[in-house]
Amino acid sequence: MDKALIPDGLKRCPFPIFALWLLALLAVIGWGVYAGLTVLLKGLNVTGLNNYFGFGLYITVDLAIIALGAGAFFSGFMYYGISRFFPQLKELGKIINLAVIIGFCCYTGALLVLLLEIGQPLRGWFGYWHANVHSMLTEVIFCITCYAIVLVIEFTPIILENRKLDQVKPLHVFGHSLHELMALFALTGTFLSFFHQGSLGGVPGVMFGRPFAYRTGFFIWPWTFFLFTLSAMASGPAFTALVCRLIEKATRKRLVDHNVYLMIAKIQGGLLLAYLIFKGMDTLYWALDTAPSFGQKLTDFYRAPYGMWLLFAELGICGVIPAVILLTPKARENNHLLFLAFFLDCVGIGINRFVMTVQAIAIPVMPFDEWAVYVPTWAEWAPCVAMLCYGAVIVSLSYRYLPVFPQEKELNR
Amino acid sequence: MSGNGHSEHPESAVRFGMVIDLDKCTGCGACTVACQQENNIAFRPDESNKLRTISWMTLYRLENGQDYPDHRVAYLPRPCMHCDSGHDAPCTFVCPVNATKRDETTGFVNHIPVRCIGCRYCMVACPYHARSFNWWDPKWPETMEAMLNPEVSPRMRGVVEKCTFCHHRYYRARDAARAAGEDPDTVLYTPACAEACPTGAIVFGNLKDPHSEVAELSKDSRAFRLLAKLHTEPKVIYLSRHAWVHKQSDNGL
Numbered sequence: 208m209d210k211a212l213i214p215d216g217l218k219r220c221p222f223p224i225f226a227l228w229l230l231a232l233l234a235v236i237g238w239g240v241y242a243g244l245t246v247l248l249k250g251l252n253v254t255g256l257n258n259y260f261g262f263g264l265y266i267t268v269d270l271a272i273i274a275l276g277a278g279a280f281f282s283g284f285m286y287y288g289i290s291r292f293f294p295q296l297k298e299l300g301k302i303i304n305l306a307v308i309i310g311f312c313c314y315t316g317a318l319l320v321l322l323l324e325i326g327q328p329l330r331g332w333f334g335y336w337h338a339n340v341h342s343m344l345t346e347v348i349f350c351i352t353c354y355a356i357v358l359v360i361e362f363t364p365i366i367l368e369n370r371k372l373d374q375v376k377p378l379h380v381f382g383h384s385l386h387e388l389m390a391l392f393a394l395t396g397t398f399l400s401f402f403h404q405g406s407l408g409g410v411p412g413v414m415f416g417r418p419f420a421y422r423t424g425f426f427i428w429p430w431t432f433f434l435f436t437l438s439a440m441a442s443g444p445a446f447t448a449l450v451c452r453l454i455e456k457a458t459r460k461r462l463v464d465h466n467v468y469l470m471i472a473k474i475q476g477g478l479l480l481a482y483l484i485f486k487g488m489d490t491l492y493w494a495l496d497t498a499p500s501f502g503q504k505l506t507d508f509y510r511a512p513y514g515m516w517l518l519f520a521e522l523g524i525c526g527v528i529p530a531v532i533l534l535t536p537k538a539r540e541n542n543h544l545l546f547l548a549f550f551l552d553c554v555g556i557g558i559n560r561f562v563m564t565v566q567a568i569a570i571p572v573m574p575f576d577e578w579a580v581y582v583p584t585w586a587e588w589a590p591c592v593a594m595l596c597y598g599a600v601i602v603s604l605s606y607r608y609l610p611v612f613p614q615e616k617e618l619n620r
Numbered sequence: 621m622s623g624n625g626h627s628e629h630p631e632s633a634v635r636f637g638m639v640i641d642l643d644k645c646t647g648c649g650a651c652t653v654a655c656q657q658e659n660n661i662a663f664r665p666d667e668s669n670k671l672r673t674i675s676w677m678t679l680y681r682l683e684n685g686q687d688y689p690d691h692r693v694a695y696l697p698r699p700c701m702h703c704d705s706g707h708d709a710p711c712t713f714v715c716p717v718n719a720t721k722r723d724e725t726t727g728f729v730n731h732i733p734v735r736c737i738g739c740r741y742c743m744v745a746c747p748y749h750a751r752s753f754n755w756w757d758p759k760w761p762e763t764m765e766a767m768l769n770p771e772v773s774p775r776m777r778g779v780v781e782k783c784t785f786c787h788h789r790y791y792r793a794r795d796a797a798r799a800a801g802e803d804p805d806t807v808l809y810t811p812a813c814a815e816a817c818p819t820g821a822i823v824f825g826n827l828k829d830p831h832s833e834v835a836e837l838s839k840d841s842r843a844f845r846l847l848a849k850l851h852t853e854p855k856v857i858y859l860s861r862h863a864w865v866h867k868q869s870d871n872g873l
Contacts, residue, residue, distance in 0.1 A: 326738020326778025
């Protein structure tokens with residue numbers, strides 16, 4: 208039915224199966240849209256947020272998926288930027304299209320959820336008009352928008368490579384010209400993403416009234432600024448590889464060389480180790496110096512249900528274990544261990560974003576105040592799950608109708 | 621017309637602050653009720669969920685943790701601290717849209733509801749929980765609407781709000797001074813909570829005037845600030861002669 212749109216020489220599942228898959232995803236998206244409309248019409252009282260928990264699931268998911276979407280900026284930086292010095296990084300060209308598409312889904316999805324996040328969505332533009340240059344959130348608003356635009360520009364030539372669209376000469380020329388300029392956009396995106404990943408880290412780090420989140424740092428930037436950027440670099444490409452593997456499993460095809468996975472594993476392993484070292488130093492300095500200077504000790508911050516187990520889960524199970532696997536040649540040769548490591552890496556970053564947003568504000572700073580617990584409602588879960596399905600729709604359509612993986616034909620002969 | 625002191629008198633020697641004597645406070649709640657009435661604070665038919673209520677002046681109950689007959693109780697009214705730290709208040713520093721700013725002439729930490737986008741970053745940054753979010757559209761019983769204070773705009777759903785030290789009273793006092801041909805910069809005023817307090821536990825005035833009652837009380841040996849270690853430099857100062865109350869003012873003091 209849609210054969211004319213499918214890239215030449217590639218096989219795809221029958222259209223009815225694909226349509227059913229899309230329908231299932233759209234059903235979940237519909238649930239999310241319903242929840243979103245409920246939030247917009249009734250207000251944030253339908254969420255589990257309250258005066259203690261101003262930040263909740265929306266922010267956590269936003270931060271997590273933006274970190275995981277960093278595969279786009281970091282892979283782009285490696286492929287378009289430094290591969291001229293390290294030619295082996297050219298291998299990343301085999302997965303770069305998917306990285307861009309995932310980045311696009313993550314950033315646009317985050318913007319959609321952000322729309323629900325604020326109490327006055329119609330005033331969203333105030334962030335540009337009345338910008339407070341001292342606020343980390345201002346930097347986030349500007350950079351996230353600019354980078355989403357850059358991702359649209361990066362995604363466009365991939366869309367224009369569709370078999371039918373490519374036959375239209377002006378579109379072909381336009382798409383080809385964009386390809387020529389892609390290095391410029393990739394490096395612009397790197398610059399923007401570096402700052403906004405950092406600013407997302409700055410959001411908790413600058414709150415000097417909140418001892419759990421507050422960090423000292425370099426000049427105007429708290430250490431969390433750099434840690435968030437580094438952790439995004441250490442997890443984004445792992446998420447891209449994980450999604451690629453999921454598509455391979457679902458389609459029962461090989462889409463990229465195993466070498467690409469191994470290269471990503473080595474890079475992620477090194478970055479994750481570096482992150483863990485710096486994060487460990489940061490945690491120690493905070494626990495032994497910053498927090499005590501505010502009259503609080505480490506154990507004050509970890510109470511049920513946000514107990515010490517979160518720290519061990521984040522840095523131990525989802526930090527040290529994947530780093531060891533990814534840096535051990537024998538372990539990363541094992542596919543199960545390799546993708547388990549990628550998965551743990553991504554989960555660890557998710558926990559980190561949760562801890563720095565939700566747990567950070569559960570802790571009562573006033574000694575006579577109460578410890579609070581936050582439970583998200585369906586109106587928060589639904590848009591977040593729907594956003595993932597939105598990403599799945601974009602990736603599915605892209606995989607079916609666009610030449611996303613340059614190696615696919617040769618690997619599946 | 622109400623003026624904005626900041627643009628007119630950037631060198632002003634005014635720093636409004638509040639002293640609350642916890643030894644005098646009986647916990648009667650008159651300050652919270654007066655604040656609610658004065659500032660058109662909305663309420664819900666069911667106010668049992670205290671994490672969703674709007675309160676500019678929260679009354680905390682402190683206990684010394686001992687059993688009878690040594691059991692002791694104190695009440696701590698908590699308005700916005702109008703933090704005065706050098707690098708700005710925790711809330712003003714983070715607001716992405718400049719909806720909350722400190723007026724450097726008076727020391728008021730102001731909040732502009734019509735500019736607030738409801739991101740709640742200020743609430744998260746404030747360690748005193750001094751800010752509330754409007755989770756619902758404000759509604760008052762019909763008969764009460766006629767009693768709303770015309771000097772304070774009701775806030776709409778989706779924005780944050782907090783204690784303003786009743787700054788509308790300050791601007792009214794300035795206008796009255798101008799009309800009387802007096803210097804508006806020297807005016808004093810009393811916020812609703814201080815006016816309503818039956819025991820005189822709340823004193824308000826210019827902290828920069830060494831002869832003012834509030835400045836003298838702030839130097840009292842019983843004086844302390846909440847969470848002094850955070851260096852938010854609150855302009856609300858508490859008094860208590862009890863060590864156990866002091867101990868609860870700051871972690872690990």
